Structure formats: structure tokens, C-alpha cells
Amino acid sequence: MSDSPAPISVYNTLTRSIGPLVTRVPGEVGVYVCGMTVYDYCHIGHARAMLAFDVIVRHLRHRGYKVRFVRNHTDVDDKIIVRAREQGVLPLDLSARFIAALDEDLLGVGVRPPDIAPKVSDHIGDIVALIGEIVAKGHGYQAENRDVYFAVLTDPEYGKLSGKRLDDLRAGERVAVESTKRHPGDFALWKAWTGDESEPHWPSPWGEGRPGWHIECSAMARHYLGDSFDVHGGGIDLVFPHHENEIAQSECGTGHAYATVWMHNGHLTLDNEKMSKSLGNIRRIRDILAEVPGEALRLMFLETHYRSPLPYSTDRLTSALVALDRLYCAKEVAFGATGEAEPKAMGEPGLDAFDIGRAFSERFYGAMDNDFNTAEAMGQVFDLVRAVNRLGNDRGTRSKGGRILAPARAAFAIIADVLGVGAMEPQAFFDEMKVKRLAAMGRSVEEVEARIAARAAARLAKDWAEADRLRVELDADNIVVMDSPTGSTWRMRVGE
Ligand SMILES: [Zn+2]
Structure with a gap:
């Protein structure tokens, strides 16, 4: 500034x-x-x-x-x-x-x-x-x-x-x-x-x-x-x-x-x-907030210029939620990375994430300074999100990509301040998603965790058939279980 x-x-x-x-x-x-x-x-x-x-x-x-x-x-x-x-x-x-x-x-x-x-x-x-x-x-x-x-x-x-x-x-x-x-x-x-x-x-x-x-x-x-x-x-x-x-x-x-x-x-x-x-087609803000994090509605609105008519539909809100989920995945990658590797040491994804991050503020301000063109600004945001997530697919990013992702971290700070999206800690966002999406399906976090615990017990007992059955059942409810040596974590999957 x-x-x-x-x-x-x-x-x-x-x-x-x-x-x-x-x-x-x-x-x-x-x-x-x-x-x-x-x-x-x-x-x-x-x-x-x-x-x-x-x-x-x-x-x-x-x-x-x-x-x-x-x-x-x-x-x-x-x-x-x-x-x-x-x-x-x-x-x-x-x-x-x-x-x-x-x-x-x-x-x-x-x-x-x-x-x-x-x-x-x-x-x-x-x-x-x-x-x-x-x-x-x-x-x-x-x-x-x-x-x-x-x-x-x-x-x-x-x-x-x-x-x-x-x-x-x-x-x-x-x-x-x-x-x-x-x-x-x-x-x-x-x-x-x-x-x-x-x-x-x-x-x-x-x-x-x-x-x-x-x-x-x-x-x-x-x-x-x-x-x-x-x-x-x-x-x-x-x-x-x-x-x-x-x-x-x-x-x-x-x-x-x-x-x-x-x-x-x-x-x-x-x-x-x-x-x-x-x-009779009124939707109250509080009805929407019960189902999705508030930033999903923001993101959906911001994809259209403020002067244009904005068509609302449940499908568009769901797409916004999917996009927001990707944005938080990218934010988690950017803020979770440490290390001093040069961009070229991580190949084309490293160079892209670094260059797009460095060019971000100029492009973003160019859109926003021109009659607050949030539609174009969101395009810049998702170019960044794509590049960061692509680099995040490389397992080495967490221990090497800290320096490469410094411009992306600065970009996320601008996005949160101006647009008010991606303003939460990633984990807090993922937790809110779990609670609200499950509530929208008439389910609860406790119930899901009980089923995940039952699956862990089946695995421990080497009852693979039962463990698989439970995993398929959870997957059908859009619950993705990620196993690691220290235990299992889970996330809500949004969209198709
Ligand atoms: Zn007035």
C-alpha cells in the first residue's frame, strides 16, 4: 500500500x-x-x-x-x-x-x-x-x-x-x-x-x-x-x-x-x-448460514460484478462452496510450507506458483480499481489457487516450498482483507464445513466419528470386509477418510 x-x-x-x-x-x-x-x-x-x-x-x-x-x-x-x-x-x-x-x-x-x-x-x-x-x-x-x-x-x-x-x-x-x-x-x-x-x-x-x-x-x-x-x-x-x-x-x-x-x-x-x-421464493440469510459457511455466499456473490443481475440457485451456491474448499486447501498448502528451495528446484509447478503469486497484487488491483470488478478479481484468485494446489500435490512442498510460496501467502492476506474470503484459519473452515454440511444432511460430527472409530476397530481386528463396508458407507455420505500412521482424519467432500 x-x-x-x-x-x-x-x-x-x-x-x-x-x-x-x-x-x-x-x-x-x-x-x-x-x-x-x-x-x-x-x-x-x-x-x-x-x-x-x-x-x-x-x-x-x-x-x-x-x-x-x-x-x-x-x-x-x-x-x-x-x-x-x-x-x-x-x-x-x-x-x-x-x-x-x-x-x-x-x-x-x-x-x-x-x-x-x-x-x-x-x-x-x-x-x-x-x-x-x-x-x-x-x-x-x-x-x-x-x-x-x-x-x-x-x-x-x-x-x-x-x-x-x-x-x-x-x-x-x-x-x-x-x-x-x-x-x-x-x-x-x-x-x-x-x-x-x-x-x-x-x-x-x-x-x-x-x-x-x-x-x-x-x-x-x-x-x-x-x-x-x-x-x-x-x-x-x-x-x-x-x-x-x-x-x-x-x-x-x-x-x-x-x-x-x-x-x-x-x-x-x-x-x-x-x-x-x-x-414465495425468499431465502433468509440465516437459513443459508445454517447450511454453509458464510464465505461461500460471499464467494458466490463476488463471482458476478456488483452492477450485474445475480442469478441465485442452490447449484451456484454449491459450486461456490467447492471453490471455497479449494481456496482453503491452497491456503493450507501456502501457510503449511517451510524451507528455502528455489522455485526452479520444484520444476514448472514451483515456477508457476512463485510467478503467479508475485504478479498477483498488480493484477488483482487492476481489476478492483476498475469499478470494483470482483468477477475479474476472482479469476486472479483462482489462477493463484490452482497454481498453489498443483504445487501442493508434490509431497516435497511442505518441507521445501516455504520461500516459493511467500508471494502466495501475501496474496491470501490481500484476498482476505478486500474480499473477505479465505479469512479463516484453514482448520477452522474445514471444521465448520463438517458441522454445517452434516447438519444439512441431518447428521452429526459425533455420529460420523463413532462410525470412523468402528472402522478403526474393525481394522485392528483385521476384519477387512467390515472395515471396507464402513468406508464405502462413509464415502456415500461424502465423508472422506484419510489413513495415516498416526490414525485417521476425515473431511467433508463437497459437490460431485
Ligand atoms: Zn435511503
Whole structure:
């Protein structure tokens, strides 16, 4: 890592082009990412957005930037109120419970916590102040139903992020459902309290009520990053209306440009359909974590560029698990080797492992500095993994290959820091695999070890037929037994 940060190129949804990341203060980046509305467990579609920005922030830091990373929790929302009413609990108690569950799930997939995780309920004062400025400048109005709306016609730049035109919004209008709005594109900044005590409500110059959805991000980003800041991110589905509305209300309210760069991650798709509740194809992060180590999900996501749609399937997750298993085998080879042999002393595999290891950082950074191209970076990772495992097939590597594999060890450290894969000790990974894969098959480690002990006893008694029968049986369950003079060890085999 050099002293001054490396140049990074990013795709900006606002300009629809890739260009150099130019920040307000050189070397420092303020990042705001829209978090989740917390009323249920997080599914893998959410995980994709959280993970995409986790890797983006990790890489910026790795390349020398000082990052201030803010990701909010939406804890005041109609969906939360409805769910809390169904369960007979208070909305803020419900959201607090799911914020804790979310933190646990994200930790399970190696997503590092943001520097600041603000909640709407803690920022009502900032929200009311910003709405006040918007209204005072003539960009907002209180309607007959006492809700306060943003007046889209007062913003000549409205639509600049999504490319939507106000005329199209009007053309799409059917029956005037909300007749109190001046334009169908107007959106709520403040929602009047209905008097129902189960709704959270706060005082404001427009009466008791709660914030509309969009205003919270504008107010919290401003509180922690200032009127203008560097990078705003979120899922592609947030471009319109959420981010379009954030820009409109922030720029009209503060009189300053809002975020410079807008970054959006693509959808997660299941069988080429967007995952949604109505399709009944939701997979929760915790369901996946019960079956595979969290890094397998990371690896599966990282094989696709963050802006591309990502097709999820059980087969793709299994392939990712197989790939991760190979990565840990390589890591075990690289960190288990000692000795000072020259690369050429171990033939072509020695030369390859040494050369690919030495070239790794330049190639890897080349991919990642170019709009965080993790798909290409994973290609570099698996070139390295293949070369190291090939050298590992040579029995002499353990006692001779230490020096040859030094560049590979440095490469694994970069991979773990930036991508968050291969971050565990190999043995801890193999142990986690055993527990989770067996649990997914309805079996346990204890049961497998009892069968391995029975086989050892059969071998001791020279009952070869029984020992063989047990080995075949274990093999059918994807348990590979490795015999050595000091006893037997075992591993889970993944994939076919
Ligand atoms: Zn937001």
C-alpha cells in the first residue's frame, strides 16, 4: 500500500459513465448507503446489497482511503407499523429486535459494521429541520389531509438520476387516489398522525406525525456527511423513486449539490425472476448460514460484478462452496510450507506458483480499481489457487516450498482483507464445513466419528470386509477418510 491513495474508477448512475473517483477532500471518502427497513429477517437479496458495499468500502480502505461509512436502519415505516400491530407489539420494539437479527446475519457473512448506523427514530429533529427548509423555500406544502408533500414541479432538475420525466408520471396517472396532492409525482415528507396510539408520532410545525420514507436518508446523510458528500449507494430498485426524491428534497432544501457519485448494485434473481415475497421464493440469510459457511455466499456473490443481475440457485451456491474448499486447501498448502528451495528446484509447478503469486497484487488491483470488478478479481484468485494446489500435490512442498510460496501467502492476506474470503484459519473452515454440511444432511460430527472409530476397530481386528463396508458407507455420505500412521482424519467432500 502506498502513502497516497490509488486512483479508482467508478460507474456513476448520475452521469451514466465510468470515471475517476474524485472526492471532496483528497484521500477521504464519505459514503452513505441505504440500509434496510427492519420488520423481518434479512433475505439473500438484501445480503447482496450489504455485501456489495462492504467490499467497495473494504477496497477503498485497503487502497489507502480514509472512509466514513454511514448505513442507516429504517425503524419508522408503514410496513413496520402493520407488522407490529399483527404481532401486538410496539413498532420500535419490533424494529429493535430485527436490527439485532440483521447485525447477527451480516456478521455471519463477514459484512463489517458501518462506522455509523443511524436510526430514523433518533433523527426526527434533523428531519423536521430539513422539511422546514424545504417548505420555507417554496418546495413543499401541507395538503388538506395535513400531510406535507414535496412539490416536484418546483424542481426543474427532478428526474436527473432516473431519467424519468414529470410528463410521463402524469401520463401514468389513473384515478386521483390522493387528490390532495398538487401533482401525482409529489411525495410525502411528513405524514400526519391518525390518532392511533400504535403509530409512532412526534411533534412538528405541521402537527403530530411521522416522516415520509425518503426524507430520512437526506436528513441522516446531511447530519453525518454534510450537505454535499462523495458517494451514495443502494440497490438498483432504489433509483426511482427513493434516490430521485432524496436528490430533489436535499438539493432544494439545502441549496447545495447532494452526492457526487451514485452507485447501484444489481438485483439478485431466482430462476431469472426478481426475488419477492409474493413469489414465495425468499431465502433468509440465516437459513443459508445454517447450511454453509458464510464465505461461500460471499464467494458466490463476488463471482458476478456488483452492477450485474445475480442469478441465485442452490447449484451456484454449491459450486461456490467447492471453490471455497479449494481456496482453503491452497491456503493450507501456502501457510503449511517451510524451507528455502528455489522455485526452479520444484520444476514448472514451483515456477508457476512463485510467478503467479508475485504478479498477483498488480493484477488483482487492476481489476478492483476498475469499478470494483470482483468477477475479474476472482479469476486472479483462482489462477493463484490452482497454481498453489498443483504445487501442493508434490509431497516435497511442505518441507521445501516455504520461500516459493511467500508471494502466495501475501496474496491470501490481500484476498482476505478486500474480499473477505479465505479469512479463516484453514482448520477452522474445514471444521465448520463438517458441522454445517452434516447438519444439512441431518447428521452429526459425533455420529460420523463413532462410525470412523468402528472402522478403526474393525481394522485392528483385521476384519477387512467390515472395515471396507464402513468406508464405502462413509464415502456415500461424502465423508472422506484419510489413513495415516498416526490414525485417521476425515473431511467433508463437497459437490460431485
Ligand atoms: Zn435511503
